Structures are given as C-alpha cells and as structure tokens.
Amino acid sequence: MSFIDFHQVSKRFGDNVVLDDLSFGVANGERVTLIGPSGSGKTTILRMLMTLTKPDSGTIAIDDEYLWHERRGDELVPAGEAHTRKVRSRVTMVFQQFNLFPNMKVLRNITEAPVHVLGTPKDEAEARARDLLEMVGLQSKADFYPSQLSGGQQQRVAIARALAVEPDILLLDEVTSALDPEIAAEVLDVLRDVAKTSDVTMLLVTHAMRFARDVSNRVLMFNEGKIIEDAPPEQMFNEPQHERTRGFLRSVLEEV
Amino acid sequence: MNFDWNYALDILPLLLDGLLTALIATVVGYVAALVLGLVFALARRSSKRWICLPVGFFVEFIRGTPLLIQLFFLFFVLPQLGLALSPLAAGIVGLGLHYATYTSEVYRAGIEGVPPGQWDAAVALHLPRRRVWTSVILPQAVPRSIPALTNYSIALFKDVPQLVAITVAEPFTVGRAIIAETFRPFEPITMAGLLYLAVALVLSYLGRIVERRYKGMATA
Numbered sequence: 001m002s003f004i005d006f007h008q009v010s011k012r013f014g015d016n017v018v019l020d021d022l023s024f025g026v027a028n029g030e031r032v033t034l035i036g037p038s039g040s041g042k043t044t045i046l047r048m049l050m051t052l053t054k055p056d057s058g059t060i061a062i063d064d065e066y067l068w069h070e071r072r073g074d075e076l077v078p079a080g081e082a083h084t085r086k087v088r089s090r091v092t093m094v095f096q097q098f099n100l101f102p103n104m105k106v107l108r109n110i111t112e113a114p115v116h117v118l119g120t121p122k123d124e125a126e127a128r129a130r131d132l133l134e135m136v137g138l139q140s141k142a143d144f145y146p147s148q149l150s151g152g153q154q155q156r157v158a159i160a161r162a163l164a165v166e167p168d169i170l171l172l173d174e175v176t177s178a179l180d181p182e183i184a185a186e187v188l189d190v191l192r193d194v195a196k197t198s199d200v201t202m203l204l205v206t207h208a209m210r211f212a213r214d215v216s217n218r219v220l221m222f223n224e225g226k227i228i229e230d231a232p233p234e235q236m237f238n239e240p241q242h243e244r245t246r247g248f249l250r251s252v253l254e255e256v
Numbered sequence: 257m258n259f260d261w262n263y264a265l266d267i268l269p270l271l272l273d274g275l276l277t278a279l280i281a282t283v284v285g286y287v288a289a290l291v292l293g294l295v296f297a298l299a300r301r302s303s304k305r306w307i308c309l310p311v312g313f314f315v316e317f318i319r320g321t322p323l324l325i326q327l328f329f330l331f332f333v334l335p336q337l338g339l340a341l342s343p344l345a346a347g348i349v350g351l352g353l354h355y356a357t358y359t360s361e362v363y364r365a366g367i368e369g370v371p372p373g374q375w376d377a378a379v380a381l382h383l384p385r386r387r388v389w390t391s392v393i394l395p396q397a398v399p400r401s402i403p404a405l406t407n408y409s410i411a412l413f414k415d416v417p418q419l420v421a422i423t424v425a426e427p428f429t430v431g432r433a434i435i436a437e438t439f440r441p442f443e444p445i446t447m448a449g450l451l452y453l454a455v456a457l458v459l460s461y462l463g464r465i466v467e468r469r470y471k472g473m474a475t476a
Contacts, residue, residue: 052376085382092380099377103395112391113381165381 001064003028003201004049004169009058011044011225018044019055020225026218028063028168031195031202033212033233036222037248042205046171049203050093051084062087062169089117092162093171096178098154100146100161106133107142110161117165125164132160136190152183156190163194170194172204176211184208191215207252213237221245257442264443267434271444274430275451281347281424282413288352289412290405293359297367298389300360319357324418326350331422347419355412359405366401367393402470406463410456417452427451 002025011019019041026032034042047053048060051067059076060067065087069076079087100109110129114120120128133139136156138149146154155175162170172191176184188211195202195215206212212219212233219236221229221244229242240246299311318326331346341349370393378388417428431444438444 050376050380052379088379089382092382093376095373095376095380097371097373099371099373099380101374101377101392101396103392113383116384116387116391117382162380171380 001061002026003030003063004203005059005061006045007059007061009048009055009060011041011048011053011056017225022058022226024220024227024230026201026203029199029201030218031216032204033216033219034203034205034222035207035209035212035219035236035248035252040222041225042222043173046093046173046203046205049088049091049169049171051088052093062090090168091171092165092167092169093173094155094158094162094175096174098146098151098158098178100154100158102146104145105142106138106144106146106149106157109146109157110164113161113165129160129164132163133157135163135193136160137186150183151179152186155179155187159187159190159194163198167200169201169203172202172206174205174207176206176208209237209249209252221248223248259446260440260443263438263440264447267431267444267447270430270434271427271447271451274425274427274448275455277344277424278413278416278426278452279455281344281351281416281419281426282409285348285351285355286409286412288348289355289359289408292352292356294363296356296360297363300364301367315357315360318353323350323354323415324421326354327418327422343419343422343424346422347416347424350419350422351412351415354415355408358408358411362401362404362408363397365404366397369400370396399470403463403467406466410459410463413456413459414452417448 004026006025007023009019009022010017016039018039022041022045034045036042044053048055049062049067054068059069066076066079067084067087068079070079070083100106101112104112107126107129110132111120111122111125114125114128115122130139130142133142136159138153138156138160141149141153141157146157149157155178159175175191176187179187188208191211192215194200202215204212204216216233219229219231219233220227221236221240221242223244229236229240229245231241236245237249240249296311296315300308300315302308302311327347327350330341330350331343334341334346374392374396375388378392383392416426419426420429420432423429427448428445431441431448434444435441
C-alpha cells in the first residue's frame with residue numbers, strides 16, 4: 001500500500017459522477033500536481049483526504065491507516081470520529097479563499113492549533129509563529145487582523161498557519177486562483193521555498209503550470225473522474241501522450 | 257376632562273415602584289433569553305437526534321403559543337403539579353423562555369452566516385469541536401446577531417404588561433389597582449403608558465448605538 005492510497009474511490013453529487021472507481025497512490029515526500037478541467041474531481045480528492053468530503057465507496061488510507069474505516073479483525077467497518085481525527089491529524093490544507101479566522105489577529109491564527117491541538121506552550125508557539133511569518137515575509141503583520149491584509153498576504157499567513165500544525169501531508173487547493181498574477185507569484189515563491197526546505201508530502205491542485213513544473217515530481221491529469229495520464233512534469237508538459245491532455249494544456253497555456 | 261397633575265404626582269411613586277419591577281423582569285428575563293436561546297440554537301444543531309428533536313419540538317411549541325397562555329400555565333397550572341413560583345419569578349421564566357425561542361432563531365441565522373470555509377479551516381487545523389465553537393464560530397456568529405438581539409430586548413420589555421395576568425406589580429398592574437380605589441383611570445393609565453414609552457425610547461436609542469457598533473464587524 002502506498003503512503004497515500006486511494007482504492008476504488010467513487011463519488012457522485014446527484015447525477016454528476018465526480019470520481020469514478022479511482023485508484024492511485026502517492027509516495028512519502030512526493031510532490032504531486034493534479035491538473036485537469038474544472039469538475040474533473042481534483043479538488044474532491046484533496047477534500048476527501050482532509051475528510052471534508054466523504055467518498056460514496058472505496059477506501060482511502062494514509063500510512064496504512066484507513067481514513068474512513070477501522071479494522072476490526074479482518075473486516076473494515078466505518079470509522080468512529082476519534083479514529084478519523086487521529087488519521088487526519090497528519091494532513092492539513094490551504095484553501096483557495098484563504099479561510100483565515102477574521103476574529104483573530106494573524107499571530108493567533110497561527111498559534112491557535114499548536115496551542116489547543118498540539119499542546120505547545122503559548123510563548124513557544126508564538127516564537128515559532130513569528131519564525132513562520134518571517135519565512136513568508138510577513139513578520140511585521142503579526143498583530144494585524146486578516147481583513148487588514150491583502151489577498152496575497154492572507155494566503156501567505158494561511159500557509160504559515162498550515163505549516164504550524166507540522167503536517168506530513170500538505171494539500172494546496174488552487175491557492176493562487178483568487179489572486180492577481182503578480183500577487184500569485186509571491187505566494188508561489190513562498191511555496192517553492194517550502195518545497196525546497198521541507199520533506200512534506202504535497203498534493204496540489206493548480207492552474208499555475210510553470211509552478212507545477214518547478215515543484216512537483218509527478219503530474220496527474222484528471223478527466224471526468226478518472227486519471228487519464230500520470231507522468232513526471234517534463235513528460236506531461238512537453239510530450240503529453242493523451243489527446244485530451246494536449247487539448248487541456250493548450251487551452252490553459254493560451255489563457256496565461 | 258382635564259389631566260390632574262396633583263393626582264398624577266401623588267401616584268407617581270407607586271408607578272415608579274412598578275416600573276422597577278418591570279425593569280427587573282426585563283433585565284433578568286432578557287439575560288435568560290440570551291443564554292437559553294444560545295443553548296437552544298446549539299442543541300438544535302446537535303448531531304444527536306435525542307437532543308435536537310425534543311429541543312426543536314419544544315422551541316416550536318413555545319414559539320407557536322401565546323405568551324399569555326404560557327404565563328397562566330406557569331403561574332396557575334404548575335403549582336398544581338407541585339411547582340409554585342412567585343408572580344415575578346413566573347413572569348421572568350415565562351418571558352425568558354418565550355423570548356429564548358426567538359433569540360435562538362437569531363443565533364441560528366448568525367451561525368449559518370459564518371462562511372463554510374471557516375468550518376473547513378477548523379477541520380484542516382484539527383481543532384477540537386468545542387474549540388471550533390468557542391474560538392471560531394461563535395465569536396463570528398454572535399456579533400452578527402447582536403443588532404437583531406437588541407431589538408428583542410425592546411419587544412420583551414413591551415410584553416411585560418402581560419404580566420398583569422399573573423398579578424406582577426408592574427406599572428399597568430399598579431395603575432389598575434389605583435383605579436380600583438379612585439375610579440379615575442385617565443392619569444394612571446396615561447402615566448403607565450408614558451413610563452413604558454420612556455424606557456422603550458431609551459432602549460431603542462441604546463439599540464441603535466449597539467447596532468452601529470456591530471454592523472459590518474462580522475464581515476471584517
């Protein structure tokens with residue numbers, strides 16, 4: 001079983017089949033970019049790993065522990081909340097809309113989870129939060145409220161906040177789609193830094209193809225709830241095998 | 257018929273005593289409504305059916321029946337079931353419960369107004385459920401609810417005269433007692449009405465200040 005393991009996962013919303021009997025694995029430390037037209041199931045994959053969306057059928061495992069199931073003897077039974085919480089504690093996610101807590105200053109946005117989940121002493125958590133803010137270039141904004149920051153700054157805080165929970169798996173869901181290209185670039189620079197300096201496993205959904213090429217070592221092309229192509233970035237972007245992939249990449253590159 | 261100022265001044269202290277009682281009923285009843293309303297709102301969102309269903313039924317039942325009947329029930333029927341309350345206590349419980357069903361709807365709307373992304377982020381940060389409520393959801397939902405909650409303080413205050421039915425000595429009840437002695441209704445009733453008006457004006461003025469303070473804060 002792979003470090004992250006999707007096995008025959010299906011999901012439909014009404015009549016719309018989002019994921020169709022999907023199986024794939026991700027190795028520990030791998031950086032995987034999910035590309036494909038909107039509605040092809042990429043974001044659903046991330047949301048399932050974060051347990052924000054539940055699969056209709058199939059299993060998802062992280063490091064041999066099932067996310068939605070527990071082993072009872074030889075059988076798999078639906079997991080209790082405690083089990084799911086434990087397994088997902090290794091995963092965190094950064095969102096397209098940042099989702100910072102508007103009622104907390106920047107510093108507390110970052111320390112909230114370390115203090116109340118990991119049990120880190122407050123001053124230690126704050127020192128670490130300031131280090132993270134420095135890493136994303138926002139050490140001067142610790143005492144600001146999120147609404148006082150620009151979108152790009154909010155997203156950088158969101159990245160710092162995600163790293164503060166010390167994840168093994170970092171999910172990035174179109175983290176620059178709500179930003180102007182110029183602002184997006186500073187966020188992507190921060191993420192390049194993260195990719196370079198840590199060994200966190202990353203799954204990213206993005207339309208920023210050059211960034212995808214830079215940070216990922218594997219690209220999955222989704223179409224209609226299936227993976228139609230799975231290749232290293234050089235191959236995926238330079239010589240895509242599948243006609244659908246070629247069409248998709250052409251349309252995305254024209255857009256930019 | 258002329259307004260007799262001497263008579264009015266004579267009865268003013270009695271009416272002011274009544275007003276004090278009305279204010280006590282308002283303040284205590286309103287605080288009870290604020291707290292209970294939040295409890296109702298949270299209970300109705302519970303994933304446990306044995307909590308959310310009975311509470312939901314109770315809230316709809318109270319909201320769907322007149323306050324006057326609830327007051328009668330609390331003051332005249334409950335003693336027969338072995339629970340005797342003083343008139344003021346029964347009045348406060350009645351007002352508090354009745355208005356809690358309204359405030360719970362205000363809280364509900366406030367909670368539903370918190371963007372889904374906030375819940376998602378709380379999951380992504382692994383926050384325990386209680387912590388999600390106390391540090392993420394309620395600090396956003398409650399400020400959003402405050403303008404509407406303030407309006408219910410005025411509505412509750414204006415329902416206090418209904419306590420006449422269970423002999424609570426608020427201004428209207430006091431006024432009726434005076435009329436029974438003097439057979440002169442003009443001044444007592446007018447004065448009682450003016451006292452209610454004065455307090456309601458103050459409350460709505462305070463309400464507007466609160467509203468201005470909290471408007472837009474939730475979207476910040």
